[in-house]
Amino acid sequence: MRLLNTNGHQDNDDIKEFAEWILKLGNGESATNDDGEKLIDVPHDLLITDPSEPLLQLIQFVYPDMVSHLTDPTFYQERAILAPTLESVEKVNQYILSCIEREEKEYLSCDYACKSDEDNDVEAAWLTPEFLHEVKCSRIPNHKLVLKKGVPVMLLRNLDQSSGLCNGTRLLIEDLCPNVIGVTVVTGTNSGKKVYIGRMSLIPQDSGLPFKFERRQFPLAICYAMTINKSQGQSLSHVGLYLPRPVFTHDQFYVAVSRVKSRKGLRILILDDEGEITTSTTNVAYREVFENI
Structure with missing residues (x-):
């Protein structure tokens, strides 16, 4: 078709x-x-x-x-x-990002285990912040998010469906501020509109992990490549x-x-x-x- x-x-x-x-x-x-x-x-x-x-x-x-x-x-x-696979996608995205000669900004997440999982089979002592930082799974941003102006990113959560800010919407980085990221919408009915994205507390669903954890990070991922x-x-x-x-x-x-x-x-x-x-x-x-x- x-x-x-x-x-x-x-x-x-x-x-x-x-x-x-x-x-x-x-x-x-x-x-x-x-x-x-x-x-x-x-x-x-x-x-x-x-x-x-x-x-x-x-x-x-x-x-x-x-x-x-x-x-x-x-x-x-x-x-x-x-x-x-996500591994292959990340390899391509990082390769392209390294070729762009612009100043980069690094955003780190805050990770911690959910209290509801204290009684599960996983030792609580294992779920240190350092361990949780290494966890990568689908539909959740990585602990370390490295961005540059002019880089396309994908939204990983529904923020405002009436404004077209849905999971999968592609955006273009314009401003890299300490607490918000300014982006221009690339796809959808609001293409060309500038919006600001803040950090969110995200809990991965169906991650295959024997525990749940919460990650506070910008719900974005570089999207030169995607799965x-x-x-x-x-x-x-x-x-x-x-x-x-x-x-x-x-x-x-x-x-x-x-x-x-x-x-x-x-x-x-x-x-x-x-x-x-x-x-x-x-x-x-x-x-x-x-x-x-």
């Missing part, structure tokens, strides 16, 4: 071929084992194959001439690098798919490649276990999901 509704001068045969390839991935037509997994060869024109700084090439494809667009919120509206799951529902003009490891859940690869509006807007960097470039990866699609539809 994204491909067919895109205005442009794309060749109809190319659109049809690309759309059919995406649909086959999503429908699991190529899956051959009981786990729904299949090693697939990715079309050559979609790949980053030059071994000379491949991650930098992927970044430059998605964010060309990024330095000159640091103050332009519209530049980030339809561009994103996607990766399957594939976080990109669901978005339509993008430029997508870079970074796969230092294969996808691991149903239709994760399909979700990533189907974000784009054209074949020319997609590039994929696939690495093997040794960190070398490869042209094939694993697609996961459970055919039984579609049996009763």
Whole structure:
């Protein structure tokens, strides 16, 4: 649907071929084992194959001439690098942040264990602030948040739905004050509006941890790159798919490649276990999901 509704001068045969390839991935037509997994060869024109700084090439494809667009919120509206895990996302974000020659500001959180968990099986003495600072989990900011002006960030909590400040909204850093951060809204109906974000007390839900803790921090995360799951529902003009490891859940690869509006807007960097470039990866699609539809 994204491909067919895109205005442009794309060749109809190319659109049809690309759309059919995406649909086959999503429908699991190529899956051959009981786990729904299949090693697939990715079309050559979609790949980053030059071994000379491949991650930098992927970044430059998605964010060309990024330095000159640091103050332009519209530049980030339809561009994103996607990766399957938070670890990979953080690696890309920190790499790009280190390339921006602007003064950085560091914000540290205040962490402590929730009192309701004093009687659980975890020794209270283990839950020191230093231990809690190292905890990282989805939908909650890290203990240390390093930001620079002109950096895009994503909101991790619903703050004001009527103003478009919802979980997943992308913002552009403008002011880095001690107690508030000034941002411009990048996506949604309030694009271009400037707002100020304060610290919040956040308790991660379903973190998989045997205890609960509270973190007081700005509900923001750098979003040059985001997880594939976080990109669901978005339509993008430029997508870079970074796969230092294969996808691991149903239709994760399909979700990533189907974000784009054209074949020319997609590039994929696939690495093997040794960190070398490869042209094939694993697609996961459970055919039984579609049996009763």
